[in-house]
Amino acid sequence: MGKNNNGIHMQFAVLAIVLTAAIMVDEATSLFICNIDTNNLEKCRPAATGNNPQPPGRDCCAVIKAANLQCLCPYKPFISRYGFDPSKVRPLLDKCSINTPPSCFFF
Incomplete structure (x- = not known):
C-alpha cells in the first residue's frame, strides 16, 4: 500500500510542476x-x-x-x-x- 501512495504522490508532484510551468509560459507570452x-x-x-x-x-x-x-x-x-x-x-x-x-x- 505504501508503494501505491508513493506513485500517486509522484504523479501529483509532476502534475503540479507541469501546471506551474504552463502558467509561467502563459505569462511569458505577453x-x-x-x-x-x-x-x-x-x-x-x-x-x-x-x-x-x-x-x-x-x-x-x-x-x-x-x-x-x-x-x-x-x-x-x-x-x-x-x-x-x-x-x-x-x-x-x-x-x-x-x-x-x-x-x-x-x-
Missing part, C-alpha cells in the same frame, strides 16, 4: 509592442467586438492613450488575431477621446 503590453489588450476586447460592443472602460482607454498609435500601423493587419473587429477600432478610439489617430486607423 509582448510589449508600441507601449502596450499585449495582455492589456484584453481590457478593450469587449469594446471592439460583436454587433453591439460595450463602451470602453477607463482601463481600456488608459491602455489606448499610453499606446504609440503610429507605431501600431504596421500591425494593423494582425488586429483580428487579438479578437478585435477591425471596423470597431476607429469608433473605439473616438470613444476614448483619441482625436488625432494616425491615418492608418481610418478603416
